[in-house]
Protein backbone atom coordinates (compact mmCIF):
# COMPACT_ATOMS: atom_id res chain seq x y z
CA UNK A 1 0.00 0.00 0.00
CA UNK A 2 1.22 3.42 -0.88
CA UNK A 3 0.99 6.10 1.79
CA UNK A 4 -1.30 9.00 0.93
CA UNK A 5 0.90 11.77 2.27
CA UNK A 6 -1.59 14.51 1.49
CA UNK A 7 -4.02 12.91 3.92
CA UNK A 8 -1.34 13.15 6.62
CA UNK A 9 -1.20 16.94 6.34
CA UNK A 10 -3.14 18.82 9.04
CA UNK A 11 -6.75 19.43 8.07
CA UNK A 12 -6.55 23.14 7.24
CA UNK A 13 -3.56 22.53 4.98
CA UNK A 14 -5.23 19.71 3.05
CA UNK A 15 -7.94 22.05 1.78
CA UNK A 16 -5.50 24.87 1.01
CA UNK A 17 -4.75 26.23 -2.45
CA UNK A 18 -1.37 27.95 -2.69
CA UNK A 19 -1.09 31.73 -3.17
CA UNK A 20 -1.16 32.55 -6.90
CA UNK A 21 1.64 34.99 -7.64
CA UNK A 22 1.93 37.11 -10.77
CA UNK A 23 3.61 35.27 -13.65
CA UNK A 24 7.37 35.90 -13.60
CA UNK A 25 8.85 37.59 -16.69
CA UNK A 26 11.31 34.75 -17.34
CA UNK A 27 8.54 32.16 -17.27
CA UNK A 28 6.52 33.93 -19.97
CA UNK A 29 9.71 34.52 -21.98
CA UNK A 30 10.45 30.76 -21.88
CA UNK A 31 6.87 29.84 -22.81
CA UNK A 32 6.66 32.21 -25.77
CA UNK A 33 10.30 32.22 -26.83
CA UNK A 34 10.35 36.00 -26.27
CA UNK A 35 13.18 38.25 -25.18
CA UNK A 36 12.58 38.94 -21.44
CA UNK A 37 13.46 42.59 -22.09
CA UNK A 38 10.46 42.89 -24.42
CA UNK A 39 7.97 41.80 -21.76
CA UNK A 40 5.99 44.27 -19.68
CA UNK A 41 5.05 42.99 -16.22
CA UNK A 42 2.28 44.87 -14.45
CA UNK A 43 1.12 41.99 -12.28
CA UNK A 44 2.55 42.23 -8.79
CA UNK A 45 2.29 45.89 -7.78
CA UNK A 46 6.05 46.33 -7.93
CA UNK A 47 7.71 49.74 -8.12
CA UNK A 48 8.40 50.38 -11.84
CA UNK A 49 11.17 52.85 -11.05
CA UNK A 50 13.72 50.15 -10.19
CA UNK A 51 15.47 50.12 -6.81
CA UNK A 52 16.76 53.29 -5.14
CA UNK A 53 20.48 53.97 -5.79
CA UNK A 54 20.88 54.39 -2.02
CA UNK A 55 19.52 50.89 -1.48
CA UNK A 56 21.83 49.48 -4.15
CA UNK A 57 24.90 51.00 -2.62
CA UNK A 58 23.92 49.75 0.86
CA UNK A 59 23.56 46.26 -0.62
CA UNK A 60 27.09 46.51 -2.04
CA UNK A 61 28.46 47.46 1.37
CA UNK A 62 26.58 44.63 3.10
CA UNK A 63 28.01 41.94 0.80
CA UNK A 64 31.32 41.79 2.65
CA UNK A 65 29.57 40.33 5.72
CA UNK A 66 27.62 37.56 4.01
CA UNK A 67 29.36 34.91 6.13
CA UNK A 68 27.82 36.38 9.30
CA UNK A 69 24.31 35.85 10.63
CA UNK A 70 22.21 39.00 10.37
CA UNK A 71 21.41 41.07 13.46
CA UNK A 72 18.41 39.11 14.75
CA UNK A 73 17.10 42.20 16.53
CA UNK A 74 17.38 44.44 13.48
CA UNK A 75 18.83 47.30 15.52
CA UNK A 76 19.73 49.64 12.64
CA UNK A 77 16.49 49.21 10.74
CA UNK A 78 14.40 49.65 13.88
CA UNK A 79 16.34 52.83 14.70
CA UNK A 80 15.70 54.17 11.20
CA UNK A 81 11.98 53.32 11.36
CA UNK A 82 11.76 54.77 14.80
CA UNK A 83 13.39 58.03 13.69
CA UNK A 84 11.25 58.39 10.60
CA UNK A 85 7.87 57.55 12.10
CA UNK A 86 8.17 58.60 15.74
CA UNK A 87 7.65 55.11 17.10
CA UNK A 88 9.70 53.20 19.68
CA UNK A 89 11.95 50.32 18.52
CA UNK A 90 10.26 47.95 20.97
CA UNK A 91 6.96 48.45 19.11
CA UNK A 92 8.42 47.02 15.89
CA UNK A 93 8.41 43.40 14.71
CA UNK A 94 10.39 42.81 11.52
CA UNK A 95 9.32 40.22 8.96
CA UNK A 96 10.44 38.49 5.79
CA UNK A 97 8.00 40.68 3.92
CA UNK A 98 4.88 41.81 5.75
CA UNK A 99 3.46 38.46 4.67
CA UNK A 100 5.67 36.87 7.27
CA UNK A 101 4.38 39.23 9.98
CA UNK A 102 0.75 38.61 8.97
CA UNK A 103 1.35 34.89 9.37
CA UNK A 104 3.15 35.24 12.69
CA UNK A 105 0.32 37.41 14.05
CA UNK A 106 -2.28 34.84 13.06
CA UNK A 107 -0.30 31.95 14.54
CA UNK A 108 0.22 33.86 17.79
CA UNK A 109 -3.37 34.90 18.35
CA UNK A 110 -5.71 32.42 16.63
CA UNK A 111 -6.08 28.67 17.03
CA UNK A 112 -8.41 25.98 15.63
CA UNK A 113 -11.97 26.90 16.61
CA UNK A 114 -11.26 30.64 16.69
CA UNK A 115 -12.67 33.05 14.13
CA UNK A 116 -10.75 35.51 11.99
CA UNK A 117 -12.75 38.24 10.25
CA UNK A 118 -11.79 39.85 6.92
CA UNK A 119 -13.62 41.33 3.94
CA UNK A 120 -14.76 39.71 0.73
CA UNK A 121 -12.20 40.65 -2.01
CA UNK A 122 -9.54 41.31 0.64
CA UNK A 123 -5.87 40.37 0.33
CA UNK A 124 -5.57 36.60 -0.30
CA UNK A 125 -3.05 36.01 2.46
CA UNK A 126 -5.65 36.55 5.24
CA UNK A 127 -7.84 33.55 4.39
CA UNK A 128 -4.74 31.55 3.51
CA UNK A 129 -2.96 31.86 6.86
CA UNK A 130 -6.26 31.53 8.73
CA UNK A 131 -6.98 28.22 7.08
CA UNK A 132 -3.42 26.96 7.38
CA UNK A 133 -3.57 27.19 11.18
CA UNK A 134 -7.03 25.63 11.27
CA UNK A 135 -8.94 28.72 12.42
CA UNK A 136 -12.22 29.70 10.79
CA UNK A 137 -12.23 32.59 8.33
CA UNK A 138 -15.30 34.82 8.20
CA UNK A 139 -15.45 36.74 4.90
CA UNK A 140 -17.81 39.69 5.30
CA UNK A 141 -19.56 40.74 2.05
CA UNK A 142 -17.97 43.84 0.54
CA UNK A 143 -19.75 47.14 -0.07
CA UNK A 144 -18.94 48.79 -3.42
CA UNK A 145 -15.93 46.41 -3.66
CA UNK A 146 -14.53 47.83 -0.39
CA UNK A 147 -14.59 46.76 3.26
CA UNK A 148 -18.04 47.14 4.85
CA UNK A 149 -16.61 48.17 8.20
CA UNK A 150 -19.98 48.27 9.96
CA UNK A 151 -20.81 44.75 8.85
CA UNK A 152 -17.30 43.64 9.85
CA UNK A 153 -17.75 45.07 13.35
CA UNK A 154 -21.12 43.31 13.59
CA UNK A 155 -19.51 40.00 12.53
CA UNK A 156 -17.34 39.97 15.65
CA UNK A 157 -18.48 37.49 18.31
CA UNK A 158 -17.03 35.68 21.36
CA UNK A 159 -14.99 33.39 19.11
CA UNK A 160 -13.39 36.22 17.12
CA UNK A 161 -9.71 36.76 17.90
CA UNK A 162 -8.48 38.78 14.92
CA UNK A 163 -9.77 41.17 12.27
CA UNK A 164 -7.81 42.05 9.13
CA UNK A 165 -8.38 45.43 7.47
CA UNK A 166 -6.39 46.26 4.33
CA UNK A 167 -6.30 50.03 3.83
CA UNK A 168 -5.93 50.51 0.86
CA UNK A 169 -7.09 47.02 -0.05
CA UNK A 170 -5.53 44.77 -2.67
CA UNK A 171 -6.87 43.86 -5.30
CA UNK A 172 -9.66 46.49 -5.23
CA UNK A 173 -7.67 49.60 -4.25
CA UNK A 174 -10.52 50.75 -2.00
CA UNK A 175 -9.65 52.87 1.02
CA UNK A 176 -11.31 54.24 4.14
CA UNK A 177 -10.48 57.58 5.73
CA UNK A 178 -9.49 58.22 9.33
CA UNK A 179 -13.04 58.81 10.53
CA UNK A 180 -14.40 55.49 9.26
CA UNK A 181 -11.48 53.47 10.63
CA UNK A 182 -11.74 55.15 14.04
CA UNK A 183 -15.50 54.56 14.18
CA UNK A 184 -14.79 50.91 13.38
CA UNK A 185 -12.07 50.58 16.03
CA UNK A 186 -14.43 52.12 18.59
CA UNK A 187 -16.80 49.20 18.03
CA UNK A 188 -14.18 46.43 18.33
CA UNK A 189 -13.87 44.89 21.81
CA UNK A 190 -10.43 45.37 23.38
CA UNK A 191 -9.79 41.60 23.46
CA UNK A 192 -10.03 41.36 19.64
CA UNK A 193 -6.89 42.34 17.73
CA UNK A 194 -7.20 44.47 14.61
CA UNK A 195 -4.50 44.22 11.94
CA UNK A 196 -4.47 47.35 9.80
CA UNK A 197 -2.49 46.38 6.70
CA UNK A 198 -1.02 49.58 5.24
CA UNK A 199 1.05 48.04 2.42
CA UNK A 200 0.13 50.95 0.12
CA UNK A 201 -0.08 53.83 2.61
CA UNK A 202 2.84 55.74 1.05
CA UNK A 203 0.74 56.33 -2.08
CA UNK A 204 -2.14 57.98 -0.21
CA UNK A 205 -2.67 61.64 -0.80
CA UNK A 206 -5.28 64.26 -0.03
CA UNK A 207 -7.56 65.21 2.83
CA UNK A 208 -8.97 62.41 4.99
CA UNK A 209 -5.87 60.19 4.83
CA UNK A 210 -5.32 57.87 7.75
CA UNK A 211 -1.94 57.20 9.31
CA UNK A 212 -2.55 54.02 11.29
CA UNK A 213 0.47 54.66 13.49
CA UNK A 214 -1.24 57.70 14.99
CA UNK A 215 -3.98 55.45 16.41
CA UNK A 216 -1.74 53.04 18.32
CA UNK A 217 -1.81 55.00 21.57
CA UNK A 218 -5.60 55.11 21.60
CA UNK A 219 -6.20 51.51 20.52
CA UNK A 220 -3.86 49.05 22.27
CA UNK A 221 -5.46 46.16 20.33
CA UNK A 222 -4.26 47.63 17.01
CA UNK A 223 -1.38 46.23 14.94
CA UNK A 224 -0.27 48.21 11.87
CA UNK A 225 1.68 46.36 9.16
CA UNK A 226 3.78 47.95 6.44
CA UNK A 227 6.19 46.82 3.74
CA UNK A 228 9.24 47.80 1.74
CA UNK A 229 7.90 45.85 -1.27
CA UNK A 230 5.73 48.51 -2.89
CA UNK A 231 6.52 52.25 -2.80
CA UNK A 232 10.00 51.58 -1.36
CA UNK A 233 10.87 49.33 -4.30
CA UNK A 234 12.44 46.34 -2.52
CA UNK A 235 9.95 43.51 -3.26
CA UNK A 236 12.64 40.93 -3.94
CA UNK A 237 14.44 41.48 -0.65
CA UNK A 238 11.39 40.63 1.49
CA UNK A 239 11.19 43.19 4.28
CA UNK A 240 8.06 44.22 6.14
CA UNK A 241 7.18 45.00 9.73
CA UNK A 242 4.43 45.55 12.21
CA UNK A 243 4.04 48.33 14.75
CA UNK A 244 2.05 47.57 17.88
CA UNK A 245 2.19 47.87 21.63
CA UNK A 246 5.49 46.52 23.01
CA UNK A 247 3.48 43.74 24.73
CA UNK A 248 2.12 42.47 21.41
CA UNK A 249 5.53 42.86 19.72
CA UNK A 250 7.00 40.80 22.52
CA UNK A 251 4.60 37.95 21.76
CA UNK A 252 5.28 38.14 18.01
CA UNK A 253 9.02 38.10 18.58
CA UNK A 254 8.75 34.76 20.39
CA UNK A 255 7.29 33.06 17.33
CA UNK A 256 9.05 34.69 14.39
CA UNK A 257 12.18 32.94 13.14
CA UNK A 258 15.27 34.37 14.85
CA UNK A 259 16.93 35.54 11.61
CA UNK A 260 13.83 36.13 9.47
CA UNK A 261 15.22 39.23 7.72
CA UNK A 262 18.64 38.95 6.11
CA UNK A 263 21.42 41.50 6.42
CA UNK A 264 21.25 42.66 2.79
CA UNK A 265 17.54 43.29 3.05
CA UNK A 266 17.91 45.20 6.31
CA UNK A 267 20.77 47.31 4.93
CA UNK A 268 18.76 48.22 1.82
CA UNK A 269 15.61 49.00 3.80
CA UNK A 270 17.53 51.17 6.28
CA UNK A 271 19.14 53.11 3.43
CA UNK A 272 16.00 53.62 1.36
CA UNK A 273 14.18 55.18 4.32
CA UNK A 274 16.59 58.07 3.86
CA UNK A 275 15.82 58.44 0.15
CA UNK A 276 12.97 60.93 0.27
CA UNK A 277 13.52 61.82 -3.37
CA UNK A 278 12.99 58.19 -4.45
CA UNK A 279 9.70 57.97 -2.56
CA UNK A 280 8.49 61.28 -3.99
CA UNK A 281 9.31 60.23 -7.57
CA UNK A 282 7.67 56.83 -7.04
CA UNK A 283 4.46 58.51 -5.92
CA UNK A 284 4.55 61.01 -8.79
CA UNK A 285 4.99 58.28 -11.40
CA UNK A 286 2.16 56.37 -9.78
CA UNK A 287 -0.22 59.34 -9.75
CA UNK A 288 0.49 60.13 -13.42
CA UNK A 289 0.21 56.48 -14.49
CA UNK A 290 -3.10 56.16 -12.65
CA UNK A 291 -4.53 59.09 -14.63
CA UNK A 292 -3.15 57.58 -17.85
CA UNK A 293 -4.86 54.21 -17.26
CA UNK A 294 -8.11 55.70 -15.97
CA UNK A 295 -8.54 57.88 -19.03
CA UNK A 296 -7.70 54.98 -21.36
CA UNK A 297 -10.34 52.84 -19.62
CA UNK A 298 -12.90 55.62 -19.95
CA UNK A 299 -12.11 55.93 -23.64
CA UNK A 300 -12.58 52.18 -24.07
CA UNK A 301 -15.81 52.31 -22.07
CA UNK A 302 -14.46 49.97 -19.41
CA UNK A 303 -15.58 50.27 -15.78
CA UNK A 304 -12.80 50.32 -13.21
CA UNK A 305 -12.64 50.39 -9.43
CA UNK A 306 -11.11 53.73 -8.37
CA UNK A 307 -7.87 52.83 -6.58
CA UNK A 308 -5.74 54.44 -3.90
CA UNK A 309 -2.88 51.98 -4.46
CA UNK A 310 -0.28 51.45 -7.21
CA UNK A 311 -2.61 49.27 -9.27
CA UNK A 312 -6.12 49.37 -10.66
CA UNK A 313 -8.70 46.66 -11.33
CA UNK A 314 -10.69 47.01 -14.52
CA UNK A 315 -13.83 45.19 -15.66
CA UNK A 316 -13.06 43.76 -19.10
CA UNK A 317 -16.26 41.69 -19.32
CA UNK A 318 -16.98 37.99 -19.23
CA UNK A 319 -14.18 37.14 -21.66
CA UNK A 320 -11.53 38.22 -19.13
CA UNK A 321 -9.66 34.90 -19.37
CA UNK A 322 -9.33 35.18 -23.16
CA UNK A 323 -8.32 38.80 -22.90
CA UNK A 324 -5.63 37.87 -20.40
CA UNK A 325 -4.37 35.16 -22.77
CA UNK A 326 -4.20 37.65 -25.59
CA UNK A 327 -2.28 40.11 -23.40
CA UNK A 328 0.21 37.36 -22.47
CA UNK A 329 0.67 36.47 -26.13
CA UNK A 330 1.51 40.15 -26.70
CA UNK A 331 4.11 40.02 -23.93
CA UNK A 332 2.06 41.90 -21.32
CA UNK A 333 1.56 40.31 -17.89
CA UNK A 334 -1.31 41.54 -15.69
CA UNK A 335 -3.18 39.76 -12.92
CA UNK A 336 -6.49 37.94 -13.43
CA UNK A 337 -8.39 38.05 -10.12
CA UNK A 338 -11.02 35.37 -10.61
CA UNK A 339 -9.50 33.70 -7.55
CA UNK A 340 -10.67 36.72 -5.55
CA UNK A 341 -14.22 36.31 -6.84
CA UNK A 342 -13.76 39.01 -9.48
CA UNK A 343 -13.74 36.95 -12.71
CA UNK A 344 -14.51 39.93 -14.99
CA UNK A 345 -11.66 42.07 -13.67
CA UNK A 346 -7.96 42.25 -14.41
CA UNK A 347 -5.68 43.95 -11.91
CA UNK A 348 -3.02 46.11 -13.54
CA UNK A 349 -0.08 47.57 -11.66
CA UNK A 350 0.83 51.14 -12.55
CA UNK A 351 4.02 51.12 -14.61
CA UNK A 352 6.18 53.71 -16.30
CA UNK A 353 4.34 55.78 -18.94
CA UNK A 354 5.67 53.65 -21.83
CA UNK A 355 4.78 50.39 -20.06
CA UNK A 356 1.26 51.65 -19.41
CA UNK A 357 1.01 52.58 -23.07
CA UNK A 358 2.14 49.08 -24.16
CA UNK A 359 -0.58 47.62 -21.94
CA UNK A 360 -3.27 50.02 -23.22
CA UNK A 361 -2.49 49.19 -26.85
CA UNK A 362 -2.35 45.45 -26.15
CA UNK A 363 -5.66 45.65 -24.30
CA UNK A 364 -7.32 47.49 -27.19
CA UNK A 365 -6.15 44.73 -29.56
CA UNK A 366 -7.29 42.00 -27.15
CA UNK A 367 -10.75 43.57 -26.79
CA UNK A 368 -11.12 43.84 -30.55
CA UNK A 369 -10.13 40.21 -31.02
CA UNK A 370 -12.60 38.95 -28.43
CA UNK A 371 -15.31 41.13 -29.96
CA UNK A 372 -14.67 39.64 -33.41
CA UNK A 373 -14.63 36.07 -32.04
CA UNK A 374 -17.90 36.77 -30.20
CA UNK A 375 -19.63 37.93 -33.32
CA UNK A 376 -18.24 35.03 -35.36
CA UNK A 377 -19.60 32.65 -32.73
CA UNK A 378 -23.01 34.34 -32.57
Ligand SMILES: *Cc1c(COP(=O)(O)O)cnc(C)c1O
Nearest residue numbers: 097098099123170199227229240
Ligand atom coordinates in the same frame (compact mmCIF):
# COMPACT_ATOMS: atom_id res chain seq x y z
C1 LIG B 1 1.80 43.44 -1.37
C2 LIG B 1 0.98 43.38 -0.14
C3 LIG B 1 1.55 43.08 1.09
C4 LIG B 1 3.02 42.99 1.26
O1 LIG B 1 3.64 41.87 0.91
P1 LIG B 1 5.16 41.68 1.31
O2 LIG B 1 5.17 40.35 1.93
O3 LIG B 1 5.55 42.75 2.29
O4 LIG B 1 5.91 41.78 0.04
C5 LIG B 1 0.77 43.08 2.22
N1 LIG B 1 -0.53 43.38 2.16
C6 LIG B 1 -1.12 43.69 1.00
C7 LIG B 1 -2.56 44.08 1.00
C8 LIG B 1 -0.38 43.69 -0.18
O5 LIG B 1 -0.98 43.96 -1.34
